[in-house]
Amino acid sequence: MIFAFSIVPLLALVGSSIDMGRAYLIEARLQQACDAGVLGARKELGAISNFNVDTDGDTVAGKGNRFFNANFGDGIYNSIDRDFQLEIGEGNSINGIASVVLPTDIMQFFGKDQIDISVTCKAELTVPNTDIVMALDVTGSMAESNPDDTTARISVLKSVVKDFFTTMEATRQPESRIRYGFVPYSTNVNVGSVLKDEWVVPQWDYPSRTLIGAKNAGGMFSYYSSVTPVSGTYFTTKSTFAATVGGGGGLTCNKPANTMTVNTALQSTTTEAVTDPAGTRTISTYLRTRNGNTYSVSLSGSTCTLSTTTYASYVDTYRYITEPSVGTGTSWQYRDVSRNTADWRTASNGCIEERSTYEIDDFDNVDLSRAFDLDIDLVPTAGDPDTQWRPMYPSMIYERARRWDGTGNFVTETVVTNEEFLAPGVAGFAACPAAARKLKVWNQSDYEAYIDSLVAAGSTYHDIGMIWAARLLSPTGLFAAENADMSPKRRTTRHLIFLTDGQTSSLDISYSSYGVEPIAQRRWSPASALTLTETIEKRFSFACEQAKKKNIKVWFIAFGTELNPVMTNCAGTGYYFKAGNAAELDQAFKQIAKSIGDLRLSL
Structure with a gap:
């Protein structure tokens, strides 16, 4: 119971x-x-x-x-x-x-x-804020065009990047904020406008020269440089004919008289300061138009070969340079010259030399306490020059002991001579792109005006573009106060769009963000196990990984060039594109815009 x-x-x-x-x-x-x-x-x-x-x-x-x-x-x-x-x-x-x-x-x-x-x-x-920094290759090859295009790559780039802004703004939610920043890069980056005064060294040594003895009063020297065809056409044809017997019985070749005419017109004249002795260098730019024919002959046995070069409205641009000459009993002392950099905002070109680093042989174990250049978040310490940047003064740089004709070996010690050594600022090997821009909200007219200011010049140094794009985007670095999330409900998505038209291309004669590399030997030396190009690519990859650790999404576009593992590994599967012409570049940017603009919903 x-x-x-x-x-x-x-x-x-x-x-x-x-x-x-x-x-x-x-x-x-x-x-x-x-x-x-x-x-x-x-x-x-x-x-x-x-x-x-x-x-x-x-x-x-x-x-x-x-x-x-x-x-x-x-x-x-x-x-x-x-x-x-x-x-x-x-x-x-x-x-x-x-x-x-x-x-x-x-x-x-x-x-x-x-x-x-x-x-x-x-x-x-949940409408996130969006920050986008574009690292844009503006090297000299961007002035060329792809086989399938009729306009230069730099012109295509400008058009597509403008359209990208229009697309993003058209799909932007009213409550959202989209900011854009830019790092045009080539041999260097122009970031002076984003630096605080205390982030720059008060003094720095540059590979320059001083004059020993007194110069001749009024003495000058001159030479030509940068002779580059900028327009017009020319072609060379060859023909053969029998040699003739000269008066002494030897064989000779008769050559027609040249019919070429040359007209030279002064276009502009600028001056820049030179140091030790203090003075000015005059740079006169001319346009030289060549028209007509020139002839040369060569004798081979009893046959003459006539080469006929025909010019038609062919224009060369070149520069005539004058500066104080070395007089009797004087000589140049090529050495590192210390310079007070207090005038860097007005006297330098806006480009910078990177802060201290070391020659890295193991990129799996980089010591950021020594490689300050690769620490994208490190804020410089006033009074500690290792952590600070150095302004560039191309007008005072001379490359001992590399001559203008390309002969001579680089040396680190002082050289005393009457010879003229290569000045990269004069020779066109110190390219300084348009000024970088920090993240901000742009209106369309200002955005397009900035894009139109980009000019193609210099060599392809990918690492410096990646380093500074990451610095401008990082929420915990130099610009943390501006880049941090506004609140847990107003987070920011961060995107780095890296575009290039070529593989890494370095020149030891360039004045780069690490100085004249064979002389400065900060990250690389001629005795290094890696080539300078390999060093640049290793540093690019390291900087890319540093960016991704900050939750930055990296997009990579190879425009008119092949994708290589350095590029694809940086971006990751689904985030890199190969564009062979204007239409494909436009499609790549549209795909990026679509991905960035996807709706984000939260419960």
Whole structure:
């Protein structure tokens, strides 16, 4: 009798466990379906411009119901009376209520016929702020065109980057903020405008020269440089004819008279300061137009070969340079010259030499306490020149002991001579691109004016472009106060778009962000195990990984060149593009814009 009475509460307890277990399972599944429904509805709402609840409400509700039904079918787990209701809430959020009735199996014998289950859900558009920095290759090869294009790559780049802005702004949510920054790069980067005064060394040594003795009064010297064809056409043909017997019995070749005419016109004259002795260097730029024919002959046995070079409106640009000459009893002392850099904002060109580093032989174990250049977050310490940047003064740089004709070996010691050594600032090997720009909100006219200011010049040094793009984007570095998330609900997505038209191309005669490399020997020397190009690529890869550690998404575009593992490994699968012409470059930027602009929904 006692056992019979005790079995009733025992059955109630077991029955409630079974039925409640089913109820908890259904509630969890119902919550998932509710979440899916409001997310689907909110995404549909986000795709409709000028939303009108009367005309578009059924479309939004229909999408939400499809997602709900796919995740919680009618009659699942023997539930009945399935219901899902949607409404548009504050801030265009989507609110949902889902409910079902679960008939009980055992608890019905104890007066509980069903369990009512209801859940709520909400989806709102979390509009993230977006920061985009573009590291744009503006090297000399960008002035060339791809085989499938009729315009120069730099012109194509400008057009596509302008269209990218238009696309991003057209799809931008009203509450969102999109900022753009730029790092045009070639041999160097022009970042002087983003540096604080205390981030720059007060004094630095540059490979220059001083004059020993007194110069001749009024003495000058001159030479030509940078003779480059900029327009017009010319071609050379060859023909052969029999040699003639000269008066002494030897064979000779008769050559027609040259018919070429040359017209030279002065275009502009500029001056720049030179040091030790103090003075000025005059740089006069001329256009030289050549027209007509020139002839040369060569004798081989009894046959003459006549080469005819025909010019037609062929224009050379070149520079005539004058400066104080070395007089009798004087000589140049080529050495490192210390310079006070207090005038760097007005006297330097805006480009910088990187801070201290070392020649790295193991890039898996980089010592950032020595490689300050690769620490993208390190804020310089006033009074510590190792952590500070150094302004560039191309006009005072001379490359001992490399002559203008390309002969001579680099040396680190002082050289005293009457010879003229290569000045990279004069010879065109110290390219300084357009000034970089920090992240900011742009209007279209200012944005397009900046893009139009880009000019192609210099060699391809990918590492310096990546280093400074990462610095401008990092939320925890030099610009942390400007780049940090506004709040947990207003996070910032960060994107680095890196575009190049070529492989790494370094020159030991260039005045780069690491000085004249064979003389400075900061990151590389002629005795290094790696070539200068390999060193640049290793540093590029390291800087790219540093950027990604800051949750920066890196996109890589190879425009008119091949993708190599250095590029693809940096970006990662799905984030690199190869564009062989203008249409493909435009498509790559459109794909990036689409990916950046995807809706982000949160519960």
